[in-house]
Amino acid sequence: MTAGLILFTVTVAVFCDALHGLSHTHFQATKSAGSSDPQFTEKFFTQTLDHFNFNSMGNGTFSQRYLITVDQYWKKGYGPIFFYTGNEGNIWEFALNSGFITELAAQQQALVIFAEHRYYGQSLPFGKESFNIPEVGLLTVEQALADYALMIRELKEQLAASHCPVIVFGGSYGGMLSVYMRLKYPNMVAGALAASAPILSTAGLGDARQFFRDVTDKDFRNISPECRDAVRGAFHLLKQLADRQDYSGIQSEFALCKPPASPQDIQQLYGLLRNAFTMMAMLDYPYSTSFMGNMPANPVKVACGTMLRGLDLLANLRDTAGIVYNSTGLLTCFDLYSLYVQCADPTGCGLGLDSLAWDYQACTEVELCFESNNVTDMFPPMAFTEKDREAYCSKRWAVAPRPGWLQIQFWGDALSTANNIIFSNGDLDPWANGGVRKSLSSSLVALNISGGAHHLDLRGSNDSDPASVVKVRKVEAELIAQWVKMERNRLTAAYTQL
């Protein structure tokens, strides 16, 4: 979009963030240029199909989607570029749920770009064939980073912005990509704000039990030990029904469309239920949201209210799952296999095409062998070992995962040579302890958001925000302003030398 009072309507397919796990919904976002809302123009970039093989597909290209705010905020040719390194979903979803970036752009006169990750949203290199083998093989973290590097280089040239510092932003897997951009392309990006980026746990560093333990302790026990006990008790009751193969009892207790008919169906039910708690923990914002589905304000508190509202624990468990799967109240029964899909990410891959892409990534580079065990957490025992992963991925995608590869390629915890990265995490977020929690230097800064869920800091200001996130955003703004200043000096000095 160029300028003027243009009214436009955007249809946004809200796919899920796969470091998490819910289905897609659709909504309409209507904006007018007169408001203070960001005005994104949707564009497509002609991207190199394979950055690492000059002969694999000839010199193929594909159309990569990006959103840009050209005439809003930016002091042309001078202000910085805030570049969101898109993650596992439709880029509009991230753009519309990262208001902090545009608020900061308004303050710092920045150009904002949200780039969509290859193989997600509309950036499908081979259209509907993208998830065939071998076409899916061009979906790797390295290709995605190279996409962003090339896009930054070319857009800077097109926009006459060669001296404008670039700062990358990302949440969750997008935050991991922001970190990686700063590690691997510090020539192109001056700094990274990585919100809720589990760079350690996804590289196989850490404890397989951490994730579901934190869902249990940091969220549900945090509301009340009774809440956690009620969930654990409900799963015990469910297990008793399952052990005596009372499948019709399970069907009626959980309002399933069809009765379960096998231990596999029971596992599917366990996965579906556990996923509801995961989603509420991740998205435990103090106001209602429509990010990865609809969620009430403080969903964990709502869930605990539901879990503790009567003596029928199974009914409470069903209704708690309904907060996630039946937020509209329109479903009359739960379909086990359409509401949730088991995949190589035990925290969920979501649904739709985006879920295929994330499943593939979890089968190749991103390691997510998390387990629940009913001892260190409140969930049914569900192991997902490296061996399980191998078997699944070989069958599903004809690939062998490469444990340890992400750690080689993106440094694991050996980050001491890096700088200008903010690792922000909220202490309600089960992903937090898979990330960097302590500052490593004055320019590798870990920030904690007390009472914050999954990348709360990236969201726009809200009256219900806890004081912690207001403060953290301020620190982030200051650090980013410093990086921009330093980088502008460097770019100007380099220019003067020429």
Add this chain to the structure above:
Amino acid sequence: MTAGLILFTVTVAVFCDALHGLSHTHFQATKSAGSSDPQFTEKFFTQTLDHFNFNSMGNGTFSQRYLITVDQYWKKGYGPIFFYTGNEGNIWEFALNSGFITELAAQQQALVIFAEHRYYGQSLPFGKESFNIPEVGLLTVEQALADYALMIRELKEQLAASHCPVIVFGGSYGGMLSVYMRLKYPNMVAGALAASAPILSTAGLGDARQFFRDVTDKDFRNISPECRDAVRGAFHLLKQLADRQDYSGIQSEFALCKPPASPQDIQQLYGLLRNAFTMMAMLDYPYSTSFMGNMPANPVKVACGTMLRGLDLLANLRDTAGIVYNSTGLLTCFDLYSLYVQCADPTGCGLGLDSLAWDYQACTEVELCFESNNVTDMFPPMAFTEKDREAYCSKRWAVAPRPGWLQIQFWGDALSTANNIIFSNGDLDPWANGGVRKSLSSSLVALNISGGAHHLDLRGSNDSDPASVVKVRKVEAELIAQWVKMERNRLTAAYTQL
């Protein structure tokens, strides 16, 4: 080789370093374990075929050759690892011409590994089919670096060397790879000695005329302006013969096996002759060498003596070329197309399979659009523009070069976030001014070797060494010892935290 008094004979195919351009020869190196010579054991590593595509060739592997000195020098489990990032040729050639590394290993109790670059020497992923399309597509800088990273990780584990700091070494393109390893994998390598690494000119930064101008001025005019003038004069005379199509005159003057028959043959002759001067400039060592062919001590001086020894300039030019192409004196005539091959590198690709690999690299990532013009240099005008390159590479390899890609991927001159790299260069070396010539910080150190040719510092000590290289090697040894110490502290601290 493990230990003891083992006598072994190695047949070494000396292929050329493609940042240069000569043919392969063979020689025998005989060593005994009783001597102070390095004792390399030749081994093969099972390497991942495609690091960046999990579906391209299934989960294929290939055998990558490396040389290792296990029982010599190394203080097991403690001493550092000196890892040579092999470049465009048989790894034995580099191992046998980099005596500084083993001398330093003896001093610093290091393990030495020389790793062969994929697609060179015996590390051919698809054997004889390696240079077919699309098999050749897995030849990229990024794949080679990932090979080294994975090899370092796995060999450290095998050798119980997890706390041993790794320093990378390389000369010429191998030096570029050493720099890139430190930029992209500082988690794995603590520092890099990059000898004569033209990281700027090969990334398209700089002046297309620099290379042949420096051959002219830094080497031949440096001996005497008369020498340069004689070469230029000889090329003028040759051009006059060519202009009047006196092909039989040219044949007899240059002792060609067949008379030239076309302007293309004349271009080939120009290329062959220019290449002889390039080789002598690069390999202008103060003692005779058998690296990339046989060269007398101080070849540029020998060449100037030959150019100025009588009035028949064309005969002098022929005999000067003979220093390079007929060092044995056994050739009775010069065959234009078997002694020199024109390729995407105007400084030469050498001969044999290795030359195919380098031609491909010069057609894809490595930019070598250097020209001679007879104004800023003494050679015939021979342009090689980006357009020429495109046309050639499309025809030869069905690829389109990506100008600027190396600069995006490996930072160009935006190195300020890096550290622990030595950029050494000799002022006789025409590659020198394509590299980093000024220190960028206290840990990005440029060292000049006055009177030094192409990576002289990597060669073993010699009585004829200029004082400059002795001093430079000392500085290098000290910096490397510092890096090793710092890295050992880091690795030990990380271990203590676990």
